Amino acid sequence: MATFFFFPPLPSITGGMYVILTIAKHLHTIGHKSTLVFREYSPYIDSITPQIPTTHWDKLTLSKDDVWVVPEGWPMALIPGLRSQSRCVVYVQNWAYLHGKLPDNASWEQLPVTMIAVSNPVAFFIKETTGINAHILRPGINLNIFHVPTCKSFKSQNRPIRIAWMPRKNKALAHQIQQSIKAKLSSCNSSTSLEWIEIHKKTPEEVSACLKTSDIFLATGFPEGCPLPPLEALACGCLVVGFGGFGGWDYMRQALPNGYTPWWPLENLPWGGNGLYVADADILGTIFALEYAIDLLHSHNEELNSIYLQAEKTVKEYSLNNHYNAVSNLWEQHFI
Template sequence: MATIYYLIPDLHKKEFKLKDWLKSVLSGRGIAYFKNKVFRKHKPVGGIKVMYQHCMMLQELGYEAYPLIMGNYVGNFFGYDIELKYIKDVGYNLTEEDVIVATEFFPYEGVDFIGAKKVLFMQNWINIDKRLKKEDVNKSYIDIGYDYVMTCGSFCSEMVIKKMGIDATTITNGIDQQKFINKPEKRIPGRVLAMSRKNLADLEQITELVKRDKSDFDLKIVDGLTQAELIKEYQKADIFLVTGYPEGLPLPPLEAMNCGCVVIGFTGGGASEYMIHNETALVSEDGDCPDAAKHVKAILSDDKLKERLRAAGIIKAKSYTLANTKKMLHEFFVNITSKN
């Protein structure tokens, strides 16, 4: 029987380089560089969360599926009870029945495996050429050694077809409908929740613009929370301000919607399939901070608009279930594992 390995890359490995440190010293950022490389803490990453979810669902479907830890970063901040495998124990020589799934962030990591079928799992379209070697920028994932490509959302699949001219299978992300729950009694009216992980400068600019008219702006910024902690913050928030871009199919806005937040901000491309302007969210062009600030002020001043978007957002988020993801996973893997 085939064994499926999802490669968990060493996202937060310490790469202290003397040359880069000296450059940072000259620019006045020496201490910041040193702290980032030597004392960098591991944090939750949405793409890794999805890979763990896939492994768990595949096991429920009867497959042998495991996260394969490629370095020091494990990334299980979500309390998933699943057996891990380590590259030092598994090695790179696998059978023709086995399958490895590598992320587009490290697209060459899967190519080193011998014998196994190779799947490139693209979770952010921006990496489609940025993460390829200079000599490979005009090649497709198939050209560099993969057999199949799957993505986390339709926007990413469209980009693969557009930029590489190859097919991609969409395995749409889902959320746990039993955990990300709307609890209106916990909501703090006017509370705006945001994450600082991406485009912090944009978040700061939007905040400054909103505060010019609303000095009592109630903004809470979070980062590195466990899933349980994050759910509590979603449930207390009235509005979720999204500043992440580019994105594949981001989970936080979807999770926030299901917890009853009104979502405002940027789609990063991938969230456009569920963040629909003036229907389920208020959407601005990526990086258009003045427009996003305008939308925040509008929502804080218009309860009728806010409740209409909240209700529509909850309905939309309900369609993104783990059951749907599981069904698509089964259809994909039963196809490729049945081929010789």
């Protein structure tokens, strides 16, 4: 038996596809056969690690013992697995894509599939909308790349406050936030100047370099399943401000006094407030949170040090080593 992963025909490899590729690598490492399946050529195929076999959709042959893994936004790709009566698995990395592509006469609870959620909030969403209890398989980040540099510090008198942001995460809304915080600081006659560090189309190493020289990371992503950019920012010593996208609350915990907290149940975690979070799309709330972050950076008091400490505790739980162990345990218990 083997595990086959469907890779959608996308112009470039996405964060979600990178997570699936990492799972395939982990399975290969433990000696379990895994294969990546492509329906049509995509430019990123050539960059796929050579030790993981690939095959074309038309050449795919599945048995009843095989595991057929499909991303949540591509339900029609389940057909080969359903026809072969293979063990079909839907890996749900973004709750927002779960129901949108299903045919009108189909529902997830009617299909013989196992679901894996990328986070506890996503598992909660799956349970509430389908009645299905999903396994949870969180992603991991490379802490050899994403870590706090020994020389990182903020000296307000020497330079502007650097805020990293990603235009691919609700760009128009991010621009509104940038314009609004500029207006707010101006109205208060603040001497604080801001430098916006755009992170776009960069390698992990380049992303890390940007984060290591930034003071704040503005998280504007929603909807999210288990967003890695804020997690990478926490690992690099940034003060994370912004949205959780629902799935981010797998690891995000509020450090903003009287700040927003979700209405849905949150797990008890071994860390506390690790960022300054607001409700998704709350521009004014984000402005207040950014102001608070700026004050923290200027004062550099124990409150800020506590946030950094909780961030450090957080990212250790999302290491690639923990991800490897989680993949191994999940497959050994349920799929091997």
